[in-house]
Every structure is written in structure tokens, then in C-alpha cells.
Amino acid sequence: MEEFINNATEFIANSPRLTVQMVETIVIILALWGIRIFAIRILQQKVESKKTVYKWQKNITYITFFLGALILGQVWFSALGQLGTFLGLLSAGIAIALKDPVTDIAAWLFLIWRKPFDIGDRIQVGNSKGDVIDIRVFKFTILEIGNWVDADQSTGRVIHVPNHKIFSDDIANYTSDFEFIWNEMGVLLTFESDWKKAKKILEKVVEENMQEFVEQAREEITKAEKSYLIQYRYLTPIVYTSVKDSGINLSIRYLIDPRKRRGMSQALWESILDRFDEHDDIDFAYPTIRYYNNPTEGKPGTTPNGN
Secondary structure (H helix, E strand, C coil): CHHHHHHHHHHHHHCHHHHHHHHHHHHHHHHHHHHHHHHHHHHHHHCCCHHHHHHHHHHHHHHHHHHHHHHHHHHHCCCHHHHHHHHHHHHHHHHHHCHHHHHHHHHHHHHHHHCCCCCCCEEEECCEEEEEEEECCCEEEEEEECCCCCCCCEEEEEEEEECCHHHHCCEEECCCCCCCEEEEEEEEECCCCCHHHHHHHHHHHHHHHHHHHHHHHHHHHHHHCCCCCCCCCCCCCEEEEEECCCCEEEEEEEEECHHHHHHHHHHHHHHHHHHHCCCCCCCECCCCCCCCCHHHHCCCCCCCCCC
């Protein structure tokens, strides 16, 4: 212990400038760390929203780090010109040796500046889709949806995606700016069914269930038009008619909150099943083998004898 004290005393005596710089560095780091902890505690006491608290914790950490780097740079370099030269040489070497990490940092700055998505958004990047639960300097994290789970519900897996993926892969945002998506649900009927009656039933069912979402969508469209060229003439649900190999297809198209898509699909199907069960002239179609006898089943004028 005595030898350590003697060595420390000798070092301080021989390098007073370096000693001062080291002490200043320790004091600055401790001071900034204390300010960060104090600010976060006040934030947790004053703000109830967990999402807001989380975002501001990240912002405070970034601000603290930036201020610390700036102040320590002035402590350890005699002039900002020297600091700029050093950082220029350092960044050039790092860019060559660590291409992906540097691209991750650039992508992180892009995420903060342009915000193609934010915490809580539902996104798809490449083959990965889910809800964003964290954004860091080198990666962002999503809580996966879909995959082996039917519909857009959580699998429970946490996926860590490198930030540079946002430069190379397409980004789909389900909830940013316009928090609704168009969904379609096909109802296939036999050719013998009264499809006109069935279509009226579907229009009534979807209107009863979707009225609330139509009003919300109108409000969202008004907000989105300020940032994007989004022009929807009709927001109300509609039922389209088409013909498939196995029967007549009635497609229900409607706007829905992406997180409520499965629940709404269930509600619509249960209502449709109940309503169709009341009509003997409406049947669902499914793959079957059928033998068709044109002379007995065909329309008048299509039989070989023309009868």
C-alpha cells in the first residue's frame, strides 16, 4: 500500500497536467451520471405513461452522452481543431474496419431524425414483423407477430434487428400517421345460392360492426393528409362480387385497426354464420366433385334438343 501511494505521488508530481485532466474527467462523468439519474427519477414521478417515460429515458441518456463527449473532448484536447482532426482520422479508420456497426449508427441517427417508426409501432422489416419495443444505437427490437401463430397475434419471441436493415429492406408501418389498414374477407357461396340476398345480409352485418371504425378513420385521414398524399374517397365498408371455380365469392372490404383485425374477423364471421343459418337458400361452397347432367339440369335452350 505504501509503495502504491509513493508511485501515485510521484506520478502526480511528474505529470500535473495529466492528473488534473483525469480528476476533471472523473468529476464530469460522476456529475453527468448523477444528473441523469435525478432527471429520470423526476420523470418517473411526474409522468404516468410508461411509453412516454421510456422514450424520455432514452433521450436523456443520449443527451447526457453527447454532452459528456463534448465536455471531455475539450478537457483532453487543447483546441477544437485538434479534436476535429483526431475525430476525422478516427472515423475514417473505423468506417473501414467496422462497416456494419458504423452503418448501424448512421441508421440509428436516421431513425431519430426521420422516424420511419417509433416505439409502439407495428412494423415489418424484411421477413420480420411485430411491435417495436426498443430502439438502440446498433439495433432495434420487435415483439414478433404472425409466423406460426394464425392472424397478427404475438408469438412471444423477441427479435433483435440490426439498424442497417432499414437501409437495405423495405419498411412497412401498420400504425404510423394513419392507424388503419384495409382488410378483406371472402365468403364463398354455391352457384345455387341466392347471392343477392346473401350480399345484402353481408352489407348489413359489416355496417353494424364497423360504424365505430369508420368515424375514427375519417379523423385519422384528416391528420394523415397533412403529411402524405392519401386520398380515400370512400371509407365505408363495401361488398364486392366475383366468381370463383367453386362458387360465387362475396368479398367484404373494410378499414380496421391492425391490432383488432382478428377480433373483428371473429365477430363478423359469427354474425354471418348466425344470419346464413336462418336461410335455406344460402349455402357455403367448398371443394366437391359434382356430376352435371345438362339435359336435365341445364337452362332451356342449352340442351341438345333445344328444349
